[in-house]
Amino acid sequence: MKKILILAFVSMFISVAFSQESAIPKVIIKTLDGKNFNTSEIANDGKPIILSFWAIWCKPCQKELDAFMEHYEEWQAETGVKIYAVSIDDSRSTARVAPLAKGKGWDFDILLDANGDFKRAMNVNMIPHTFLLDGKGNVVSQHTSYFEGAEFELYEKVKKLAGKK
């Protein structure tokens, strides 16, 4: 029975043909002030979106977001890109997310994915995991891990997507 089921499942995938791009799945997570937020509403008037998964306990994630913040004004002026930083901190540290993010001067749209529902829907296994989305929410590229200087390559892609290059 199980085998038939799996076969049916797998054959379905084959007929579907793997697609590189997918629109943002609908998951209900929270904003910093405790309201529900539907992730399919992540949008930027047709301009590029950077979606970055991070957590308070993840040092490279914070380094990546710090690096984004250093260039954010300039990037926004040039391409109109918008950054969403999704914290996957659970209830042990959700209360510390807003003070840390604001205290670091981050000016991103910050969302709380306390039980990992959005993380699972986006197939994020390890963080930092950063997606570049086009204006329709399709994944254009994605990257896991952060090394010093990786923000420049990402920004090249943002520019290309915004038609600035």
Place this chain on the structure above:
Amino acid sequence: MKKNLFFLIFILSFGTLNAQDFINNSTVNGSFQVDAQFYRPDAVIGITDSSIAGRKLGINGYGNIIYTLGNFKAGMRYEAMLTPIAGFDPRQEGNGFPYLWASYSSDFVDVTVGNFYEQFGNGLIFRTYEEWTLGYDNSMNGMRVVLNPAKGISLKGIYGSQRYYWQKFERNNRGIVRGLDAEMNLNEVVKGMESSPVLITVGASAVSKYQRDADPVYNLPENVGSFAGRLNIGAGNFNLMTEYAHKINDPAAMNNFIYKEGHAMLSSLSYSRSGIGVVLQLKRVDNMGFKSDRSVSGNALDINFLPPINRTHAYSLTGKYPYATQPNGEMGLQFQLNYKIPKGTLLGGKYGTGIAVNFSQVNDIMRTAVNDTTKIGQEGTLGYTSDFFKVSDHIFFRDLNFEVDKRFSNKLKGTFQYMNLLYDIATIEGHAGDPVVEANLFVVDFTYRLTTRKAIRTELQGLWTKQDEGDWAAVMVEYTIAPKWFFALADQYNYGNPDKDHRNHYYTVSAGFTREASRVALTFGRQAEGVVCVGGVCRQVPASSGLTLTLTTNF
């Protein structure tokens, strides 16, 4: 079996759509990960051929797939742990599909059948989640319905059994969990509050566990109810959150079969605006362990989640002594300040300086005997009484740490961290009789950018203590070529171990390659015994020596 039928029905129902619809409307995404370790004997750290016992290779393999067609979704996770890598519970050895689900969602209703993860409020009475890379998964197997009858109102209902390694649910082999949750955002519901600057969200939940009483001695409650209420108020830069949970008597292996009721409280008050953030958190837990099998006491079948409130440290030595919530009773507080000294000031310099101060302390609760003839916590009694506001002077954990983030130039930046720790190792790790660890730690982390893409990062850490394994030093050098390559050398040296024969080096050499969301990393060397914590879950990792390969990809 029933679950499989559901699936088949769903799949067959697609027959009504033509192939073109499939191609146009379907999406598939997923991820794969393999963690493999090849172990070798290493007499210096006590690993011999007989302790490896022929299991030279441990492999954990995972695959996640999610299929979406409009409002319909189905997904699965395959796991193969044959044999699991070191540090995993031996009961995790096995292979199969522990996570298999289908869901339909519209604006009004969202139904999931099969396995699911869910959290009510902060999880004080219900949370199922996974950290499968660490071997934790308490997923529900059953059904979930979420209703959104009006804007700002959300109702959830869940029921099912929980995952217990690879053991299938059978009648009475473990409990059944049922629950309801309601949440309302008053600004969206109450007329006249739409434009109020004060945002108020209220929520309430109830969870009940059923498990048959087959105890020959005690008359145990077969239905254990728990209730929680929560409130979140946001006003400008301030945010107040509080949740209180109550559970009826639930004698179990965790609490030595006492008939006392349980409760938990978690509150936080924060202030944050650009450049500054402050938060104070308070917590009290009293007899609040809640599992869907009263005979289980390990890290499995948890119905609720009692969050530890202390900083989760990110460096190897600062994370060496992590705190874990004591579900039978604790009272704690945490304070954190984040401040960015602006650019162009004396201390801020050209780039600004980030400062973080964090303090947390957790004590035992005060317990009083119920009468003269009953010992505190005596099995089969009411256990004890405890005054809500009284704290015991027994400290489980205390952590005071300071961190400074500073950019010195376009090329050089650094992080400096000091930490003072008090850690009751006897209580937290169960090392009965061991003295409380008092330690000082220091971390210096420099990143130097050679070119726009190439950088060198160095990490120096020291841990000084007279207890446990004594003093440690750690050094790490990493060379990165963004965004693809890394190479690292690291050594942890237990130079102050009171036993001279155990003053070991734990060295590793590692390299990795990342392309888009695919990553391959290889590590060769020795892993020190300790606790590895990621995302709120910690597990004890034995000392090991050998080669580790991690391969992950996402599409």
